[in-house]
Structures are given as structure tokens and as C-alpha cells.
Amino acid sequence: MKKIMRISLVITLLLTLFYYGPNAAADNIIDNKVSVSAAAAILVDAKTGQVLFAKNPFQQRPPASTTKVITALLAIESGRLMEPVTVSRRAAYTEGSSMYLSAGEVLTMSDLLYGALLNSGNDACAAIAEHVAGSLENFAVLMNMKALALGAVNTNFTNPHGLPDKDHYTCAYDLALIARSALENQTFSEIVKTKDKVVNLPGQGWDRRLQNTNQLLWRYFWADGIKTGTTNAAGQCLISSATKGSRQLVAVVLRSGDRWNDSIKMFEYGFNHYEYYQAAVTGAEFGQYKVQNGVREVLPVVYGGNLGILVPVRDPGALEKRVRLNPYPAAPVKKGQIIGEVSYYLHKNFVGKVNLTAAVDVREIGFWDILTDWWKQKLSGLFGYISSNYLHQARGILVNVSNLNE
Numbered sequence: 001m002k003k004i005m006r007i008s009l010v011i012t013l014l015l016t017l018f019y020y021g022p023n024a025a026a027d028n029i030i031d032n033k034v035s036v037s038a039a040a041a042i043l044v045d046a047k048t049g050q051v052l053f054a055k056n057p058f059q060q061r062p063p064a065s066t067t068k069v070i071t072a073l074l075a076i077e078s079g080r081l082m083e084p085v086t087v088s089r090r091a092a093y094t095e096g097s098s099m100y101l102s103a104g105e106v107l108t109m110s111d112l113l114y115g116a117l118l119n120s121g122n123d124a125c126a127a128i129a130e131h132v133a134g135s136l137e138n139f140a141v142l143m144n145m146k147a148l149a150l151g152a153v154n155t156n157f158t159n160p161h162g163l164p165d166k167d168h169y170t171c172a173y174d175l176a177l178i179a180r181s182a183l184e185n186q187t188f189s190e191i192v193k194t195k196d197k198v199v200n201l202p203g204q205g206w207d208r209r210l211q212n213t214n215q216l217l218w219r220y221f222w223a224d225g226i227k228t229g230t231t232n233a234a235g236q237c238l239i240s241s242a243t244k245g246s247r248q249l250v251a252v253v254l255r256s257g258d259r260w261n262d263s264i265k266m267f268e269y270g271f272n273h274y275e276y277y278q279a280a281v282t283g284a285e286f287g288q289y290k291v292q293n294g295v296r297e298v299l300p301v302v303y304g305g306n307l308g309i310l311v312p313v314r315d316p317g318a319l320e321k322r323v324r325l326n327p328y329p330a331a332p333v334k335k336g337q338i339i340g341e342v343s344y345y346l347h348k349n350f351v352g353k354v355n356l357t358a359a360v361d362v363r364e365i366g367f368w369d370i371l372t373d374w375w376k377q378k379l380s381g382l383f384g385y386i387s388s389n390y391l392h393q394a395r396g397i398l399v400n401v402s403n404l405n406e
Helices: 002-020 024-028 064-077 109-117 122-133 136-149 172-183 186-192 259-273 367-405
Strands: 040-045 051-055 084-086 106-108 196-199 208-211 223-231 235-244 247-256 274-280 285-290 298-303 307-312 319-325 338-346 349-358
Touching: 040 172, 040 259, 051 172, 051 259, 064 109, 064 122, 064 136, 064 172, 064 186, 064 223, 064 235, 084 122, 106 109, 109 122, 109 186, 109 196, 109 208, 122 136, 172 186, 172 223, 172 235, 172 247, 186 223, 235 259, 247 259, 259 274, 274 319, 274 338, 274 349, 298 338, 307 338, 307 349, 319 349
Parallel strands: none
Antiparallel strands: 040 051, 040 247, 084 106, 196 208, 223 235, 235 247, 274 307, 285 298, 298 349, 319 338, 338 349
8 A cells, every 4th residue: 555655656746747847836926025024924816826925935844733734635535524533542642732532532534623623633633644544654645645736846744733853844835735725625614714613522521612723813804714833843834814805815924923913914915905807708809810721711719718817906017918829720720729828927927827719610621612612703703794784784774764854
């Protein structure tokens, strides 16, 4: 099992590096003057991934309990939320923050998720890992495979809870990638915005009362997630989300002197200085393009996807559009065929692109099309000649009638 997991991990790593490259994400960074105390920080749009602010976004750092975001995501994606989980001795005696599990105790996976994400229970994470993958070590392989699949190439996890380990690290940018993916899951989103939760344990004589460690849920009106983290090695860390209207932003701070105010400052900057611009809509007309050897000479071209971009409120002209078209296509052309692409740059930094596609089918011109065209031209000329003669004769008749009347 371990050998298969290692082989899968290597394949995933190679494919990820092929598609992303180790520094591909650097093209998406926007420079600005927001001041935060954190050693590393990032602010991104949850929907598009567009970076609005970044400070040392690729600097590898220990993540502490922000690790639990990917642990919870894997647990949810396993589809085993209501399965009973028997807590092992190893899980129960995990050091650090806890939901106070006892060896032999039975809870559902859902209960453990609340314990991991609200109370930041390291014991809950260990129990989840053992139930999903058989051991913490096997689960760490799954964590790394998931991280790589999301494009988190500056990350390596060795445990499910984030306790210090020299080989357990990530960066602000990668945590934002993971957080965005997790927030797309409704179950995850519901858990991380929960302030308090009572876990009922029938037959055990007492219930567990859990309180979310993310104080931003009380301090910032728009906050709706997601996870704190604190160790001596990592310092104060926080991944947080905030939603205002239809816009959701994700902030990450690592080794922060004041994680709450750092995060609020970034959110206020993002909400107040950027507005949403719909750059492209699927099927909307872009223009026309020549096509060779087709039954029609001009091909209507449309946007092949939707693209929304956040642009500075006071500087909308900072957005630049660059169009790249393929050489004139030769028929046959299929509807939806890619004709080119439009790339968008904000302050010279790439922020997104959308394909340009053919709006209709254009078949190649054939012998019968040429013959039909020839006949149309001949008939058109003949009808023109006849019409001209009849018109000339009619004019003559009218002149003669007019003369007779005089």
C-alpha cells in the first residue's frame, strides 16, 4: 500500500510540475503598500484566485494547525462522515490542543471534524487520519497528493495536525490554494463558520462543548471562516475568509504579531479598493475572422468562457487586454474550435485568460458549391440583363404614351 502511494505521489508531482512549474504562480502577484506585521501574508479572491496583496507568499514556513484545513477536506471527500470512528490510544494521547478524546471512545467522523476545526483538536485529526488511511503516515501521503493536485508545489506535510516537524512546511500562497478548494465544499464551509457546537455523546454521561478558536468570527462582521494555528515554531497563523455581497476573499497570515488586525486590514483593503469586472461571458460576440476554403469567408468568433476580474476602483484603466489569434483557419471549422485567446494583465501582471472560439460550423467548399456559385452568378447576370431590357422598354412605352397625351 505504501509503495503504491509513493509511486502515485511521484507521478502526481511530475504532472504538477509539468503543468504549473515551480514559479508559475509568481506571475499572478500584485505589489501594493498594505502594511501587515506577519512574516508572510496573502489576500486572494476566493472565486478567481486573483492575488490582491502578497508579502513573501512563497516563503516556506511551518503552518501549525492551519494544516487541519486539508485534513478536514480529505475527510469530507472520503464520503464517510457518518461512519463510527473508534479512537485509538495513539490518537487519544496526541499532544497539544485537544477535543479531549479517550482511547476506545466512538464518535462519528462528523463529530471529529468539528473537534478538529473548532477546538483545533490534534487528537481528532489523528483519529481521522487513522480511519481514512490506516495510519498518520499513510494519511500524510494523501495530504501531499491532494496539495500537489491543487498546485501547492511549495508544500510538504508529514502529519495531519501541524505539530512541529522540520519536514512539515508550506507557504502563504499554497495555503490560499488549499483554502479556496476547501471553501468550495459546503460541508466544510458550514463547519468553519460555526462559532459554538455541542457534540452529543449518548451513554457517556457528558457532552463536549466546542468553541471556534477563530476570534475573527466575533471581531469582523463579514468573517465566515476558516482556521487558526499557533506553535512556537510557526508563531500566530490564520487562514480566514470574509464575504461581502457576492464577493468572498481569503487571507493568510503566517507568524503574525497580530493575526486578527492583519487579516481585517487586508480584507478592508480588498473590499474597498477593488471592484468586480466581468471581462468575458461565454458565447458573447468578440468579432469576425477570416476563414480559408470555406463556404463562408468570415467566421463569427465568441468568448469561450466566463472571466471575472477584480480591478482597482480608482484605476480601472490599469487592466490591459492582449489578444492572440491563431493563423487564419482553413475549413472545415467546428463550432467551439479554439481560434485564439484573450489574456488580461493588471499592472503588467497576468490575472486571467479566456479562449476565443468559433461560433458556428464552417464546412469546406466543394465542387457542387463552386458549381452552384457559378450558376448563381450566371443566373444573376441573365436576370439583370432581362430586367434591364424590360425596364428600358417600359420607359420607352411610357414616353410614347406621354407624347400621345400631349
